[in-house]
Amino acid sequence: MAQKVVTLYLDDTSIRLVVAHERRIKKWADLPLEPGLVKNGVVLKEAEVAAKIRQLLKLRKVKAKKVILGISGLHCLTRPIILPQLPKEMLEEAVRREAKRVLPVALEQLYLSWQSIPAPEQKTQVFLVAVPCKTADALFRTLRQAGLKAELMDLKPLLLARLAPEATAIMVDVQATEFDIVIMADKVPQPIRTIALPSQALPWEEKLLMIKNDLARTIQFYNSNNPERPLADTVPIFVSGDLASKPELCQSLSGELGHPVLPLPSPLECPEEMNPNLYLANISLVLKKLHPAGETAPSISSLNLLPASYRPEPISPARVLALPGVVVALGLLFFLAVLIQNTSAEIASLRRQLESTDQLLQQKIELKQSLSQRIAELEKKIAEAQASGDSLAAAVATLEKQHGAVNGDLKATVGSLSSAITLSSIAQANPTLTIEGSAPSGEDILAYLKELEASGQFSHITIASMKRVDEERMDFVLILSPRGE
Secondary structure: OOOEEEEEEEOOOEEEEEEEEOOEEEEEEEEEOOOOOEEOOEEOOHHHHHHHHHHHHHHOOOOOOEEEEEEOOOOOEEEEEEEEOOOHHHHHHHHHHHHHHHOOOOHHHEEEEEEEEOOOOOEEEEEEEEEEHHHHHHHHHHHHHOOOEEEEEEEHHHHHHHOOOOOOEEEEEEOOOEEEEEEEEOOEEEEEEEEEOOOOOOOHHHHHHHHHHHHHHHHHHHHHHOOOOOOOOOOOEEEEEHHHHOHHHHHHHHHHHOOOEEEOOOOOOOOOOOOHHHOHHHHHHHHHHHOOOOOOOOOOOOOOOOOHHHOOOOOOHHHHHHHHHHHHHHHHHHHHHHHHHOOOOHHHHHHHHHHHHHHHHHHHHHHHHHHHHHHHHHHHHHHHHHHHHHHHHHHHHHHHHHHHHHHHHHHHHHHOOOOOOEEEEEEEEOOEEEEEEEEOOHHHHHHHHHHHHHOOOEEEEEEEEEEEEEOOEEEEEEEEEEOOO
8 A cells, every 4th residue: 555645844925735645746735824824934823824734634635644744944053063983872962062062042942853974084973953942832733733743844955955966966945935055065965044035025136136145155155164175166056946937047047156057856756737846845755754865865864853752652662562461461360260270189289389489489590690690781881881971071071172262263253353344154164264244445354354363363364255345345255274272
C-alpha cells in the first residue's frame, strides 16, 4: 500500500497543501490568509487560522491526523559551529554552551535542534538551528485546534537546500512578503538568510534591486570568509517562487551578478495543471518524509526541527513486553492450579517444594554472579566518565580562551569608532572579522583603519571593498586578522 504523506506550509500570506502517495502528487491547494492572521511567521489569531486549515483539508477532501510541517525562516537562526573533538555523550552540553555564546537570543526563548556534519580533522562540527518558542508554540496550538499533529518540521530555506541539484549552488526563493538566500557549499547550507520585503505591493524593479544587493552581499560575505574556496562564476543561482516565472528578470539578475540563473527543478513529477514553483517547500517535505537522506541531499537533510516536547512519546520496550509477560504468567498459574488439583500424594508435593527451593537457590546464585559482573561494568563506566569529565574541562577552557580573544577583537573594533563611522554588521569566522559599514568619505574610512591598526589587536587589515553609494555615504567592507598570542 502506497504511503500517504500530507504536507502543510504556512507563512504570512497563505497555507499550502500537498498530498502525495509515495512519489506521486495527488492533491494540492493554496489558501490565502487575510492580513493580520499571521505576521512574521507567528500565528496571531490561532482559532481563525485553525479554521482555515480545516477549510483547506475539507475543500480538497483530505482526511489526516498527522502532517509534515514547513515554516518560514524569518527570525529563525542557523549556523554551522566547530567544536573540539568530543565524546558523543558530551556533545549536547558543548553544543548548548556554544549556542549560548554565539546566538543573540537567550536559549530559554529558543527551541534548539542540531545535527553532526563532516568536520575538519580532530574537530567536531554541527549544524545548529534555533526556532523561536513563540513561533513554534503558537503554530502547534493552532494545529491542535485544527485536529492535527506534526510528525516532522523544517524551515523553507533548508527545504529548498534539499532540492539543490548540485553540491555547491546558490538558492533564491521569492515570496509575496519575503525572500530566502541560501549558499550551498559541499552540501552544507552556509550562510542562510530570510529577508522580509518592506511591502507586498513593492514594484518588481525595486524588489529585484533589493534581491540583487542582498545576494551580492551574501556572496561577498561567503567569499571573504572562505578565501581558500570562493564561489566561482560558474556556480549557478537556482530561483524558485514568484521569481522563477519571470525569465526576463532572471536574465537581468544573471547579467548583473555574473552567475547563470536557472529555475529550481522539482524532483517529483508534477501534474500539468500544477505550478511546482509555488509548492517546492511542500515537495521537499514529501521527500523528507519518504527519503530522509540521499546521495544529493544536504548533510542536514534528516534534521527534524520538531521540538522534543511536541514529539510522540516513544513506546517503551517494557510496555511492548508487558502483555506477553501477563499471558505467560497466567498460563503458568493455570498450569500450577491443575497440577495442585491432580496431586494427591503428600510426598510428591514435598518433592516439588524441594525442587522449587533448589531452583530458587540456583537463581540467587546466578543473580549474585550477574550483579558482580554489573558492578564491574559500572566501575569501568565511572572511570570512563571521569576521563570524559577531564576532556570536557579542557574543551571548556579552550572555548573560554576563544571567547576572551573575540571580546578583545570586538572591543578594539568598536572602541576605534569615530562619530562619522556607522557599522552595519560585524561577522566573526575564526580567525577573521568581517566589518561592513558606511562613512561620509574615504578619509573617514582610512582614519578608522588607522585607529584599528593603532589598537595593536590586529596583524593585518584589508579593505575588501569601498564604494560611493551617494553624495553623503560610502559603503565599505574591512577584513581583519587578529594578532596571535
